[in-house]
Amino acid sequence: MMAQEAFLPSISSCSSVIGGIVQDTVEFSRSNSDPVEVLRYYQKKVVTGRNIDVESETEVSEDGSTNFILVNRAQILTTSFDEINSIDDLRKTLEVQFYNEQAEDYGGPRKEFFVLVLREIKEKYFDNGLKEHMAEDYETVGKIMALSMLQNGKLPRFLNAGIISQLVSDDPSMPCIDHLRKGLDALGIYQLCRRIPTFHYLFQVNEASALTVRKLINLLKPVLSEEHSNQRTFEDSVLALFVKYIREVASGRRGNVTLGKILQFATGSDEQPILGFRIHPTIEFSDVENSFLPTANTCIGCLRLPRPTIHIPVPSQERLFSLYDYAFSNSYFGNV
DSSP: OHHHHHSSOOGGGGOHHHHHHHHHHHHHHOOOOOHHHHHHHHHHOBBSSSOOOOOOSSSSOTTOEEEEEEGGGGGGGHHHHHHHTOOSOTTTTTTEEEETOOOOOOSSSHHHHHHHHHHHHIIIIITTTOOOTTHHHHHHHHHHHHHHHHHHHOOTTTHHHHHHHHOOOOOOOOHHHHHHHHHHHHHTTHHHHHHHTTTGGGGOOGGSOOOHHHHHHHEEEEEEOOOOSHHHHHHHHHHHHHHHHHHHHHTOOOOTOOOHHHHHHHHHHHOOOOOOOOOEEEEEEEEEEEEOOEEEEEETTEEEEEOSSSSSSSOHHHHHHHHHHHHHHSTTTTTO
């Protein structure tokens, strides 16, 4: 045990405050070692500032500060690394804005940021092995991974078993692993992995978490008009077509559209966060105006589907599904 504790980074590497929260969380884990519940407990203790996800468009904490970052979709890694490395206090809630986009970040843009940047991190730094010539970059990689885990982003479940084993091992490691540990420990995540044996399971692929037709349909709760009304009749027809479209997506018949892209269009996240959505995602309907193209408000997880009217009928199935393809393939917070 002494050898393990000696190998841990010093508590001062992530501040004595975070070290104390880690110790408190270790005590909690002795009565509940479920890694999801451990993460939930730790998140409540360590994240500061504004609420991670608001429950309505008007709910913004008056005294809740944020770490504001401005990133470029076309240069997501470069701009993200620059912005993250400029932050002094990583505990504050991130507020993300993309270049030339005006969406207020009350949860959705941040979720999409983590989806995009972790995808690029996986491809550049982990696919086809660790990149020793870029070892120092792994500290920033670790910070982003820790932030995503703690701020309801995508879990970094792309580390292979060998890397996870090295990460939590006592043995001397490659420079990439050393820097990755240091980045994770900026928010105490490495210490949690070392001191709570079940915690590193959050890094492992979990087939049970894969998005399915059933899960997506249950996640997107339709808000319907009163029964027997004209609006309800039109909404039921559109909803039935949308469910049929989801089934075609799941079977691979809609090109590059995936179930994850549909969820990302509505919420900013391509999977259900491990701690769940604070606001249950919904489908809302409104009379069609110029197009049956879907839109969304990722801040509140709302997918908006136009419904036909007495004067404007629903288009053919193939035309409607083509519009859905276009929308879900170009997910910029529902603005396409």
